[in-house]
Amino acid sequence: MTETAKDRYEQVAASVAEITHNAGRTTEDVTIVAVSKTVGLEEVAQAIEGGANNFGENRPDELMKKADAFPDCTWHFIGNIQSRRIKDIVGRASLIHSLYEKKHAEKINAVAAEMGIVQDVLLEVNVSGEESKSGISPDETKELLFFCESLPHLRVRGLMTMAPRNNRQGEIDTFSGLSNLRSELWSLLPVEQAQDFTELSMGMSEDWPVAIEEGATLVRIGRAIFSEDF
Ligand SMILES: *Cc1c(COP(=O)(O)O)cnc(C)c1O
DSSP states (O other): OOOOHHHHHHHHHHHHHHHHTTTTOOOGEEEEEEEESSOOOOOOOOOOOOOHOEEEEEHHHHHHHHHHOOSSEEEEEEEEGGGGGHHHHBTTEEEEEEEEHHHHHHHHHHHHHTTTTEEEEEEEEEEEEOOOSSSOOHHHHHHHHHHHTTTTEEEEEEEEEEOOTTTTHHHHHHHHHHHHHHHHHTTTOOHHHHHTEEEEOOOTTTHHHHHHHHHSSSEEEOOHHHHOOO
């Protein structure tokens, strides 16, 4: 019998639980975001059968299609933000992981205000400094954080990053760097804002175990769940 997304999700979930436990953390501390950007509704349904309930998409059209088909799941937007598509993302995505521009923060705030909601976001940080990666530099994060905290319809839940590929030390440095930055910024926030600023979205199919050891609370896993030849 061929493996399906259900089988692979079950295997990934078991490995995540084991690594989380070995890192001295509890399974409730780590949420698996199944990144379904390369697959259709059928594979999403299979992953749900395997226990998945958080999904990530990087394109507004796919987010709309899948979030509307599976409204009981929690949907995450992890892709590049375009101003004109913000209206399609706000509200549909429970959490936007990839905010790093003030102008987008303002627009998300305005759309959320119109809808009468508060939108949860993460700030995307380019910890490794690689040119190919998007995100704000660690040095600039404090200013963006305080700017976002001044917008009443945004709630900043934490930080997100991507590590360099195929470079174990780079992964460790990137993930521990994000964790340290979160702690530093957390200590500067007023209590009510600090208590919401707890999330670290880091780790993908190839590096999630390192990310969990470094404190990830959200791991974004695509190919290990949805690809037949990962
Ligand atoms: C595609 C993607 C992922 C998942 O990557 P895999 O290597 O397939 O696990 C995670 N995060 C972001 C931002 C992505 O675009």
